[in-house]
Amino acid sequence: MSRSVLVTGGNRGIGLAIARAFAEAGDKVAITYRSGEPPAELTALGVLAVRCDITDSDQVDQAYKQVEDAHGAVEVLVANAGITKDTLLMRMSEDDFASVVDTNLTGTFRVVKRANRGMLRAKKGRVVLISSVVGLLGSAGQANYAASKAALVGFARSLARELGSRNITFNVVAPGFVDTDMTKVLNDEQRAGIVGQVPLGRYAQPEEIAAAVSFLASDNAAYITGAVIPVDGGLGM
Ligand code: NAD
Numbered sequence: 001m002s003r004s005v006l007v008t009g010g011n012r013g014i015g016l017a018i019a020r021a022f023a024e025a026g027d028k029v030a031i032t033y034r035s036g037e038p039p040a041e042l043t044a045l046g047v048l049a050v051r052c053d054i055t056d057s058d059q060v061d062q063a064y065k066q067v068e069d070a071h072g073a074v075e076v077l078v079a080n081a082g083i084t085k086d087t088l089l090m091r092m093s094e095d096d097f098a099s100v101v102d103t104n105l106t107g108t109f110r111v112v113k114r115a116n117r118g119m120l121r122a123k124k125g126r127v128v129l130i131s132s133v134v135g136l137l138g139s140a141g142q143a144n145y146a147a148s149k150a151a152l153v154g155f156a157r158s159l160a161r162e163l164g165s166r167n168i169t170f171n172v173v174a175p176g177f178v179d180t181d182m183t184k185v186l187n188d189e190q191r192a193g194i195v196g197q198v199p200l201g202r203y204a205q206p207e208e209i210a211a212a213v214s215f216l217a218s219d220n221a222a223y224i225t226g227a228v229i230p231v232d233g234g235l236g237m
Pocket of ligand 1: 008009010011012013014015032033034035052053054055080081082083103107130131132133174175176177178179180181182183
């Protein structure tokens with residue numbers, strides 16, 4: 001069964017691994033990316049890449065139109081795009097706070113709302129949101145990011161209740177520290193400090209996050225909704 005899958009921020013890091021996993025499983029995959037060029041390996045796998053900034057509703061709508069024309073209505077949505085703007089509260093500007101919320105939370109709202117249209121019509125759908133262990137535990141210097149990621153849990157659980165009767169599931173994956181561009185900004189000392197707190201003693205690889213997402217989108221997870229699945233090496237327990 002080949003489904004129409006959309007992964008936001010699918011051009012690198014965790015989103016790239018998720019898009020690759022669905023494409024290799026035979027699904028019709030589209031990704032959105034904000035800048036640069038989509039990776040050649042995804043083009044080779046037949047993945048449709050659409051430039052789209054999720055802070056702009058018109059761009060989100062245009063992206064969906066392109067995906068629907070090519071693959072039909074989105075059946076599996078993975079809302080993965082996200083940013084950090086880390087700084088201590090005393091230095092955090094209103095813009096530092098608002099821009100992180102506008103991407104991580106409101107951006108997720110924009111893509112979920114647009115996907116819901118087709119899912120309601122189809123009377124089925126799978127939505128997976130990428131939160132973070134930081135949203136559950138908090139993290140000094142990341143109050144904006146943690147707030148936006150924690151909010152995704154309430155968002156997903158509300159929609160799981162609202163749309164369960166329509167056969168649309170909403171689940172959250174909360175990764176720990178993953179080897180991607182987002183964590184490359186940490187220096188060796190910070191990295192060692194984090195790894196020291198992770199029971200499994202290492203960072204995750206993006207493919208390990210993709211495996212949980214693939215499961216939540218599979219028939220094996222048909223009775224799972226409103227769940228928050230940590231993929232964090234035990235960091236958040
Ligand atoms: P990354 O920086 O490598 O990738 C982020 C992706 O989001 C990119 O594709 C980028 O283009 C996209 N994006 C950002 N702002 C956007 C916007 N306005 N419109 C459209 N796309 C936008 O980061 P990553 O590590 O792959 O993170 C992916 C997701 O996983 C994020 O939501 C992040 O918060 C979350 N996460 C990451 C980690 C980690 O340790 N790397 C841990 C927990 C959660």
